[in-house]
Amino acid sequence: GIQVEQSPPDLILQEGANSTLRCNFSDSVNNLQWFHQNPWGQLINLFYIPSGTKQNGRLSATTVATERYSLLYISSSQTTDSGVYFCAVGISYDKVIFGPGTSLSVIP
Amino acid sequence: GAVVSQHPSRVICKSGTSVKIECRSLDFQATTMFWYRQFPKKSLMLMATSNEGSKATYEQGVEKDKFLINHASLTLSTLTVTSAHPEDSSFYICSAENRALNTEAFFGQGTRLTVV
Numbered sequence: 001g002i003q004v005e006q007s008p009p010d011l012i013l014q015e016g017a018n019s020t021l022r023c024n025f026s027d028s029v030n031n032l033q034w035f036h037q038n039p040w041g042q043l044i045n046l047f048y049i050p051s052g053t054k055q056n057g058r059l060s061a062t063t064v065a066t067e068r069y070s071l072l073y074i075s076s077s078q079t080t081d082s083g084v085y086f087c088a089v090g091i092s093y094d095k096v097i098f099g100p101g102t103s104l105s106v107i108p
Numbered sequence: 109g110a111v112v113s114q115h116p117s118r119v120i121c122k123s124g125t126s127v128k129i130e131c132r133s134l135d136f137q138a139t140t141m142f143w144y145r146q147f148p149k150k151s152l153m154l155m156a157t158s159n160e161g162s163k164a165t166y167e168q169g170v171e172k173d174k175f176l177i178n179h180a181s182l183t184l185s186t187l188t189v190t191s192a193h194p195e196d197s198s199f200y201i202c203s204a205e206n207r208a209l210n211t212e213a214f215f216g217q218g219t220r221l222t223v224v
Contacts, residue, residue, distance in 0.1 A: 033212050041146075041199055041218050048212035086151065088213075096142060096203070096213050098152040 002027045004099035006087055012105045013077045021072040021102045023087030031090035032063050034072050037101075038083045046072070046085075077106045110136045112204045114216025121192055121223055129187045129219045131202030137182035138204035142213065143175075146199040158185050192223040 003026040013019055023032075034046040047054050047061040049070065054061055058077075063070040074081055084103050090096035111134040121127050131141055140159050144152040156172075158164040158179035166172045174196075176188040185204070189196050199220050203213040 031212060035215075041220065043152075043201060043215045043218065045212065045215065088152075090213070095154055095157055097154065098144075100151045103149075 002097055004087060004089055004097055006099040006102050008102060010103045015077060015079060015106055015108050017077050018075045021085055023070045023099055025068050025089045029089040029091055032070055033088045034061055035086045036083050079106045079108055082106050110214045112214045112216045114202050114219055116219060117217055118220045123193055123223055124191055126188055126190045127192055127221060129200055131185045131216050133183050133204040136206055139206050141179055141185040142203045143187050144201045194223045197221055197223045
């Protein structure tokens with residue numbers, strides 16, 4: 001089955017700093033999503049981005065499908081950005097698999 | 109985006125009892141629903157895929173007699189944890205999608221199950 005890797009596994013940022021999270025996957029996909037899971041467990045859909053680039057406020061994401069990776073950019077980080085960021089990938093008419101996640105802590 | 113409602117959000121039950129978790133797509137027809145389980149500080153692990161009107165497909169290592177999944181309509185799937193034990197305590201999340209629309213999967217709020 002498809003393999004998903006995320007890096008770094010853990011990240012500590014000073015408030016206001018920028019960061020890049022990476023997701024590598026082992027096969028072609030046509031579904032890629034980035035999620036933020038807050039400390040209460042709620043899973044928030046950030047981007048649906050099987051290819052290309054999207055931006056939403058301080059967050060943006062880029063997926064290079066041909067090279068099998070996706071990047072999530074967080075700019076001017078805030079303490080509310082803390083939590084775990086998951087990349088999830090899937091192939092048409094098949095299951096969606098989650099990566100191991102990046103645990104982000106933003107300190108004031 | 110589309111809304112998926114999961115109920116209950118928290119449940120505490122006694123060992124040996126069964127618990128039912130509901131997953132509803134509120135504003136679209138979900139041809140496929142997925143059930144995930146998440147242990148503390150771990151990622152989401154897919155348990156099973158359910159297609160409306162047919163039997164669920166379980167991932168390797170998931171006991172289908174322990175985790176009963178029913179997807180009787182295009183807006184509702186249920187997961188029943190039968191004869192629950194403390195090791196079944198976990199965070200369970202469902203997701204729903206309509207593959208004909210080729211959009212992303214939408215996730216419920218999750219259910220935190222504690223078996224005492």
